[in-house]
Structures are given as C-alpha cells and as structure tokens.
Amino acid sequence: MSRCCYPSTSFLPPHHRLRLSPPLSAFKTLTLVPRRPLKSRSLSISASLSPSPSFSDPFVLEIAEKLEDSLPLPPSPIQSLRNTSAQSLLSTAWPNRKSEPFRFTDISYLRKYPIVPTQSHTIPSSLLPLDSSLPIQITLINGVFNPSLSRIPSLPPGAFVGSIKDVPSQGPISEKISSAIASCGEFQEKDVFWDLNNVGVADMVVIYSPAGVKLADTVHMVFCYSGSGKEEEMGMSNPRVLVVAEEEAQVSIVEEHFGVDGAGCYWANPVMEILIGERGKVLHSYLQRQTKDAAHIKWTLVRQEASSTYEHVEVSIGGKLSRHNLHIQQVGPETVTELSTFNLVSESKHIQDLHSKLVLDHPRGYSRQLHKCIVCSSQGHAIFDGNIRVNRFAQNTDAGQQTRSLLLAPQALVTVKPNLQIIADDVKCAHGAAISDLDRNELFYFQARGLDLKTARNALVYYFGADVIRRIPFKTIRERAAAEVKKLLKGSTF
Known part of the structure; x- marks a missing residue:
C-alpha cells in the first residue's frame, strides 16, 4: 500500500482525502467494517496487527481532510508532522465532558x-x-x-x-x-x-x-x-x-x-x-x-x-x-x-x-x-x-x-x-x-481615606490582576495588556 486515506463515507465529499506519502507501517491490512448504520456517523477500523478495533470520529476526520486539502506541499519537517498526526487522527475521538482533561471545559462551541x-x-x-x-x-x-x-x-x-x-x-x-x-x-x-x-x-x-x-x-x-x-x-x-x-x-x-x-x-x-x-x-x-x-x-x-x-x-x-x-x-x-x-x-x-x-x-x-x-x-x-x-x-x-x-x-x-x-x-x-x-476590610480601608465604594472596588479589582501584568518585562506590551484589562473591566458591572 503506497498511501493511506481517511475512511471514505457517504456523508463526506468524495474529493476529501488525506494523502500520506509513507504507508501505515503498523498495519498490514486496513479494512473498513461498518458497525452501525451510516446515519450514526460511526465506522470501525480493524487491522491484522491490532489487538482490538479502533474507532474513527467522522467529525475529526472531516476537519482534518478539509485542512489537508487546503494546503500546499510543505517542507519535509512539516510533512513528517502531518504524516504522524494523520495516522493518529484515524483513531482519535473528539473530546467530551466524560474525558478527564475536558471534564470541566465545555468545548461544544x-x-x-x-x-x-x-x-x-x-x-x-x-x-x-x-x-x-x-x-x-x-x-x-x-x-x-x-x-x-x-x-x-x-x-x-x-x-x-x-x-x-x-x-x-x-x-x-x-x-x-x-x-x-x-x-x-x-x-x-x-x-x-x-x-x-x-x-x-x-x-x-x-x-x-x-x-x-x-x-x-x-x-x-x-x-x-x-x-x-x-x-x-x-x-x-x-x-x-x-x-x-x-x-x-x-x-x-x-x-x-x-x-x-x-x-x-x-x-x-x-x-x-x-x-x-x-x-x-x-x-x-x-x-x-x-x-x-x-x-x-x-x-x-x-x-x-x-x-x-x-x-x-x-x-x-x-x-x-x-x-x-x-x-x-x-x-x-x-x-x-x-x-x-x-x-x-x-x-x-x-x-x-x-x-x-x-x-x-x-x-x-x-x-x-x-x-x-x-x-x-x-x-x-x-x-x-x-x-x-x-x-x-x-x-x-x-x-x-x-x-x-x-x-x-x-x-x-x-x-x-x-x-x-x-x-x-x-x-x-x-x-x-x-x-x-473582595475583602471588606480592604474596601473599608479605601473608604476611610475618602474614596467612594465604586472607586474602591474598581481599584482593588484592577490591581488584583495587575500583580501579574506588571511581571511582563516589556513596557509596551505591559501597557497594552493593562489598557485592555481596564477597558474590559470598565464595561462590566460588579
């Protein structure tokens, strides 16, 4: 086998194929075995050297194919990255809230x-x-x-x-x-x-x-x-x-x-x-x-x-x-x-x-x-x-x-x-x-020195983040970050 393509299904456009220049050396045979009806958008890939079937995710494959089809042939170091990850994506699922790294992060957007x-x-x-x-x-x-x-x-x-x-x-x-x-x-x-x-x-x-x-x-x-x-x-x-x-x-x-x-x-x-x-x-x-x-x-x-x-x-x-x-x-x-x-x-x-x-x-x-x-x-x-x-x-x-x-x-x-x-x-x-x-004692400290409550809260909120912003060692970037934070805080009500 001189090249490998992502599994072709009826719901993917026929011109969407991932082209890999080297063969999938880990597989001696590559067979598509439908496990569910096509409307379920799920296929299985089985191989003679694999102890158990691995499953492709149509959504992941569709994105990968669109990316690959839109790009010209890159320098060889980048092409090697593409080939390695293209093989990996054949059995990589889209993350969901049941997987530990994304248990708290909603990526449905x-x-x-x-x-x-x-x-x-x-x-x-x-x-x-x-x-x-x-x-x-x-x-x-x-x-x-x-x-x-x-x-x-x-x-x-x-x-x-x-x-x-x-x-x-x-x-x-x-x-x-x-x-x-x-x-x-x-x-x-x-x-x-x-x-x-x-x-x-x-x-x-x-x-x-x-x-x-x-x-x-x-x-x-x-x-x-x-x-x-x-x-x-x-x-x-x-x-x-x-x-x-x-x-x-x-x-x-x-x-x-x-x-x-x-x-x-x-x-x-x-x-x-x-x-x-x-x-x-x-x-x-x-x-x-x-x-x-x-x-x-x-x-x-x-x-x-x-x-x-x-x-x-x-x-x-x-x-x-x-x-x-x-x-x-x-x-x-x-x-x-x-x-x-x-x-x-x-x-x-x-x-x-x-x-x-x-x-x-x-x-x-x-x-x-x-x-x-x-x-x-x-x-x-x-x-x-x-x-x-x-x-x-x-x-x-x-x-x-x-x-x-x-x-x-x-x-x-x-x-x-x-x-x-x-x-x-x-x-x-x-x-x-x-x-x-915010700490009420800190708010009281500001108010005791003549500042109103809103000004005191704004100052404490900004300087909470400024503790990190000031660590940026480049003045123009530091000032740009501070300006953006002030702009966003000004548009918020708290």
Whole structure:
C-alpha cells in the first residue's frame, strides 16, 4: 500500500482525502467494517496487527481532510508532522465532558458552525499592533508568516529568526531544527487539537539561538486572525512556532494573539514548542486578546535541560472559549521554572481555561506558579487545572503553587484543581487556593481615606490582576495588556 486515506463515507465529499506519502507501517491490512448504520456517523477500523478495533470520529476526520486539502506541499519537517498526526487522527475521538482533561471545559462551541480553513493571509498593516520599540517583529496572518509586515535585523552568527521555508536546506541549523521537530513529534500527551495543528500547519516560525549566543533583542510575534468571511462558518488557523535555545543561549519572546474588528467567529489553534539547553534561558510573555466570538485553544510544550531557566507570564482576557495547555518537563537537575498567569472573564457564558503540567524528574529543581483569575460576568467560567509532579529522583525539589480567584457576579463560576503529586521524599513543596469576593476590610480601608465604594472596588479589582501584568518585562506590551484589562473591566458591572 503506497498511501493511506481517511475512511471514505457517504456523508463526506468524495474529493476529501488525506494523502500520506509513507504507508501505515503498523498495519498490514486496513479494512473498513461498518458497525452501525451510516446515519450514526460511526465506522470501525480493524487491522491484522491490532489487538482490538479502533474507532474513527467522522467529525475529526472531516476537519482534518478539509485542512489537508487546503494546503500546499510543505517542507519535509512539516510533512513528517502531518504524516504522524494523520495516522493518529484515524483513531482519535473528539473530546467530551466524560474525558478527564475536558471534564470541566465545555468545548461544544466548536461544533456550532461548520469548520473551514481560513484562506485569507492579507490584513492591512494599520490594523496590526506593530511595535517599533521591539526591533525583531514577526507577523503571522492566520498562521502564515508575512515577510512584508515583519522586521528581522541582522542577527548574531548562527542565529535564525523567520519562516522554516527560509532555513538553509543544508548545514548545522537545518539539522538541529529537523532534530528538534522530530523530538517534539514524539510528544506522548498530545490531544486532538495538537494533531489537528500538525495536519493543518501551513507554515512554521523558527527562533534559533546557538550555543553561547544571547539574542539581545526581544522577538515580538504578532498573531493576527480573521474569520472565513461567512457568518455561518468558523474559520480555523493553525500557527506553529519552534523556539530552540541551545547551551548557555538566551532568548526573549513575546507572543500577542488578537482578531481584527469584524472577524466574527473563528478558531485559533496555535502550538508553540520551546527547547532549552543546559544553562539556557527563555523569557516568554503571552498576551491573548481575541475577539468576543473567537475560540482560542493553545498548546505550549517546554523542555528544560540541566540548570536552565524558563519564565512565563501570561495574560489571557479574550475569546468566547479560551484554553491553554501548558506542559513543561524538567529533564535535568537544578532547573528553574516560574509561571505567572492572569485570566479575565468579562462576558456572559465565556470560558477561560488553563491546564498546566510540570514534571520534575531530577534533583534540586525549583518552580513557582501563580495563577489569578477574575470572573465578573454572569455565568462566566474560569478553570484552573494545575499539576506539579515530583518524581522519585527529584530530591531536594522546591515547588510552590498558588491560585487566587475573584467572583464578582451572580452565577459566576470558578473551577480550580491545584495538585501536587510527590513521590520523592526529600522535598519542600506547598500549594494553596482561595476563591472569594473582595475583602471588606480592604474596601473599608479605601473608604476611610475618602474614596467612594465604586472607586474602591474598581481599584482593588484592577490591581488584583495587575500583580501579574506588571511581571511582563516589556513596557509596551505591559501597557497594552493593562489598557485592555481596564477597558474590559470598565464595561462590566460588579
């Protein structure tokens, strides 16, 4: 068998086929066996080497086929990702509330409209927050690198910033980037959204800093999204970023996700992979301010080697459905991980979700995680599922986790699940969680100094989130995040 297609059924258009260049080596025969009537939209795939049948999900396959049919042939590293995830999607089901990772997260919004790949890759520069104070500017329009709206000055020898299509086809950079992509392709805790990004990725931005090189300038990545142009459709984009900081290298990155005015409903499905070598350092700031009808589901995978440092500051305040899967693995001793997140739910029935996992496998690791969220809209929902796992050989680990939430509206909901799984026996670990309205004593303190109740509440609510916003190390991004938060809070009643 020279190629494999997704199962063809009567309810899928005949021209929708997924083309895989290599064969499915794990299967000697591939047979479609109907288990239910076609109207039930369920088929079974059985194979001679499989101990039990695996079931395809028609909804997942339909999205994957549309993505694959809309894209040109990519560079070989991206094609390898497509092939791997295409095979995985043959037996991957759409998540539901019965699966543990999505037990608290309602993603039914993604099935409200037909999902189609977003085709437009041009947006007027006047609509973009291009920042002259940050010398390196990378602009992606619906997941595709736009060179005319990007700014890349001269870089240190051996460093690279730009599209994977511009990476030299031969040489050490090409080899190391291909190796990094292959290692990320082996990620075992992926889900359907990770695989859909692999299948639908049209371009990949690469930020590479060789051993001992410090990129003095911050890399500002602007991710701009628009809809499909039709109100009855949901346009989907799949941006992809790979960051490699080798031994003793240092990189600072800022990613900013937003939708243009009038974009309607769209689905942003980005993935970022960050690989940090020994004694390397990555400073990562992330601002998500999508439009109110957008869906934003993001994967961030970080792998830290010995004595490396990763600092992450996140402000997520937009979108009707927003979920961030943040997975960090310390694969060497004496690693440092610091995470700070602020989520704001300002619209009714909107969702902000952070699912984080930090795995410590080696001695003397250090981590701190602060999560804050505000729900100031009726029936708004904020979710925090934070897992820190300290394995057997991670002795002398120092890990701390704290989540604090404000509920400011009737029927507002916060679901928090902080947890530490400790297998090592010589550690210093702690976590805490608090959910409340504003402290009456703090309100009284302000009123006793001449401020009215409304002004006092507004000030306390804003500075609750400003504790995280001020940690963004870049002034213009910090100011933009603060302005957006003030705007959203001003439009809310609490």
